[in-house]
Amino acid sequence: MNPAPLSGLYAPSLALITDLYQLTMAYGYWQQGLQDREAVFHLYFRKAPFQGGYAVAAGLALAVDWLENLRFSDDDLAYLGSLRGSKGTPLFPPDFLAYLRDLKFTCDVDAVPEGTVVFGNEPLLRIQGPLLQAQLLETALLTLVNFQTLIATKAARIREAAGPHDQILEFGLRRAQGFDGGLGASRAAYLGGADATSNVLAGQRYGLPVRGTHAHSWVMSFADEEQAFTAYAQAFPDDSVFLVDTYDTLDGVRHAIEVARKMRAQGHELGGIRLDSGDLAYLSREARALLDEAGFDKVRIVASNDLEENLITSLKQQGARIDTWGVGTQLVTAYNQAALGGVYKLAALRTADGTGWDFTIKLSEQIAKTSVPGILQVRRYLDEQGHPRADMLYNTAVPLPERLVLVDPNDATRRRPVRPGAPFRELLEPVFCQGRRVLDLPTLAESRALAQREVASLDPAVRRFLNPHTYPVGLELSLYDYRTQLILAKRPQRPA
Numbered sequence: 001m002n003p004a005p006l007s008g009l010y011a012p013s014l015a016l017i018t019d020l021y022q023l024t025m026a027y028g029y030w031q032q033g034l035q036d037r038e039a040v041f042h043l044y045f046r047k048a049p050f051q052g053g054y055a056v057a058a059g060l061a062l063a064v065d066w067l068e069n070l071r072f073s074d075d076d077l078a079y080l081g082s083l084r085g086s087k088g089t090p091l092f093p094p095d096f097l098a099y100l101r102d103l104k105f106t107c108d109v110d111a112v113p114e115g116t117v118v119f120g121n122e123p124l125l126r127i128q129g130p131l132l133q134a135q136l137l138e139t140a141l142l143t144l145v146n147f148q149t150l151i152a153t154k155a156a157r158i159r160e161a162a163g164p165h166d167q168i169l170e171f172g173l174r175r176a177q178g179f180d181g182g183l184g185a186s187r188a189a190y191l192g193g194a195d196a197t198s199n200v201l202a203g204q205r206y207g208l209p210v211r212g213t214h215a216h217s218w219v220m221s222f223a224d225e226e227q228a229f230t231a232y233a234q235a236f237p238d239d240s241v242f243l244v245d246t247y248d249t250l251d252g253v254r255h256a257i258e259v260a261r262k263m264r265a266q267g268h269e270l271g272g273i274r275l276d277s278g279d280l281a282y283l284s285r286e287a288r289a290l291l292d293e294a295g296f297d298k299v300r301i302v303a304s305n306d307l308e309e310n311l312i313t314s315l316k317q318q319g320a321r322i323d324t325w326g327v328g329t330q331l332v333t334a335y336n337q338a339a340l341g342g343v344y345k346l347a348a349l350r351t352a353d354g355t356g357w358d359f360t361i362k363l364s365e366q367i368a369k370t371s372v373p374g375i376l377q378v379r380r381y382l383d384e385q386g387h388p389r390a391d392m393l394y395n396t397a398v399p400l401p402e403r404l405v406l407v408d409p410n411d412a413t414r415r416r417p418v419r420p421g422a423p424f425r426e427l428l429e430p431v432f433c434q435g436r437r438v439l440d441l442p443t444l445a446e447s448r449a450l451a452q453r454e455v456a457s458l459d460p461a462v463r464r465f466l467n468p469h470t471y472p473v474g475l476e477l478s479l480y481d482y483r484t485q486l487i488l489a490k491r492p493q494r495p496a
């Protein structure tokens with residue numbers, strides 16, 4: 001069989017986009033008759049990326065799409081049937097493959113909408129349903145949500161640095177982690193705050209605005225800069241941005257102005273110039289002065305060259321006159337943090353008699369890595385202006401006490417009583433009910449607008465890049481106490 005083109009991007013079925021152990025466990029559960037035991041898993045990360053104070057949830061729409069198309073094709077089953085164990089016997093017997101063929105997705109999925117700001121330990125997704133199915137979803141859901149959330153968060157930080165009025169163009173495809181990394185990054189970058197992408201397939205697939213300038217090679221293909229700019233303006237008289245740094249940046253700006261004058265005489269306006277090297281603060285100030293003096297104060301100044309949020313902040317502090325930021329490598333590769341460490345943990349199992357729940361916990365040497373048992377919801381308390389004040393994780397499967405207290409899961413001495421009647425909203429919303437979609441997803445542009453409102457609603461101390469203030473996320477006290485009991489019950493008490 002030839003490998004699918006585009007590294008499987010267009011494979012008719014993506015059921016096999018998983019780790020082998022999900023399938024070996026599935027077989028084991030099926031063999032033990034445990035496949036339909038009801039289970040609850042949470043998908044969450046522990047620490048916000050980039051040493052930042054928050055993350056922007058993303059990836060849900062891709063997860064929904066994957067879940068709705070989840071089925072094992074004949075090719076998938078033939079491949080699984082061909083796998084052999086170390087003794088040469090089939091890894092998966094035919095009757096299990098027949099079970100997979102008929103498997104229908106019947107889980108409940110609750111999720112935090114894309115664009116919502118989220119913090120460590122908060123479930124972004126909660127999956128409830130037959131154990132075999134819920135387990136089988138782990139890898140793909142993590143793959144989608146981890147990367148999308150990572151890049152959306154990076155884009156939100158770049159937006160924070162650029163401010164609400166500047167434009168951000170995502171230019172990263174050539175430096176992305178493969179085709180799928182590039183496509184996914186363009187989507188997430190837009191969701192997190194970029195205005196447009198240079199990635200044409202992402203534009204087509206996700207409906208993103210596509211934008212761009214031209215390369216140095218364009219200028220190098222003509223006898224001189226003026227000819228190159230003139231030719232580009234002929235092709236795109238109302239959509240030209242000239243790259244001015246091929247030879248000498250300020251001479252390039254003067255040449256751009258000459259051509260812009262001729263364009264104006266013919267009823268067209270130059271859109272912008274792009275700076276791609278040198279001291280971007282100095283050159284942008286000089287370029288702005290030259291353009292303004294010549295009567296081109298509406299011509300935009302685009303900058304590119306390894307930009308990221310700290311550099312953009314610094315350039316602004318230096319008085320740079322850049323109004324459009326072309327950001328590639330650092331954004332689409334999340335350069336300073338390779339991955340978001342989201343995890344997927346079992347938190348509840350139906351009791352054998354089917355009437356109650358066993359809440360489950362994964363212990364760890366580090367308390368920060370010990371999971372939270374229960375069927376969790378995140379309640380976000382708001383102040384009078386509707387700004388987030390603190391989040392509370394609680395177990396929806398047990399009644400909430402009258403008086404609520406939030407406990408820091410990493411330091412039980414830090415507690416906050418909840419003001420009676422304090423306004424709140426709950427973050428996890430039903431998306432699938434027994435495998436049937438019950439939520440109409442917002443458009444990507446709506447999720448992007450939500451992300452901007454969400455980040456803006458955070459305290460600037462939580463948003464700042466350097467040593468941000470930790471936003472309070474607590475366990476509801478009775479959940480905290482229950483979790484402590486469970487830890488004590490599970491951990492061997494060895495004599496000193």
Ligand SMILES: Nc1ncnc2c1ncn2[C@@H]1O[C@H](COP(=O)(O)OP(=O)(O)OP(=O)(O)O)[C@@H](O)[C@H]1O
Nearest residue numbers: 276277278279280281282304305306307311314318
């Ligand atoms: N005023 C500035 N303050 C801080 N960093 C800047 C400033 N101007 C540019 N930079 C950044 O410094 C880095 C190096 O810039 P430089 O012009 O030397 O790049 P380069 O890639 O070597 O140029 P070229 O593309 O000509 O090879 C880039 O990441 C650029 O964004």
Ligand SMILES: O=P(O)(O)OC[C@H]1O[C@H](OP(=O)(O)OP(=O)(O)O)[C@H](O)[C@@H]1O
Nearest residue numbers: 171276304305306307326327328329330
């Ligand atoms: O710097 P990034 O944030 O990744 O933005 C994309 C870069 O891609 C292009 O450069 P090109 O591939 O021509 O190489 P260059 O770095 O030599 O300019 C463009 O001129 C930007 O500099």
Ligand SMILES: O=C(O)c1cccnc1
Nearest residue numbers: 171198211212213214328
């Ligand atoms: O359109 C551009 O200017 C562009 C596109 C990709 C990479 N660098 C720049």
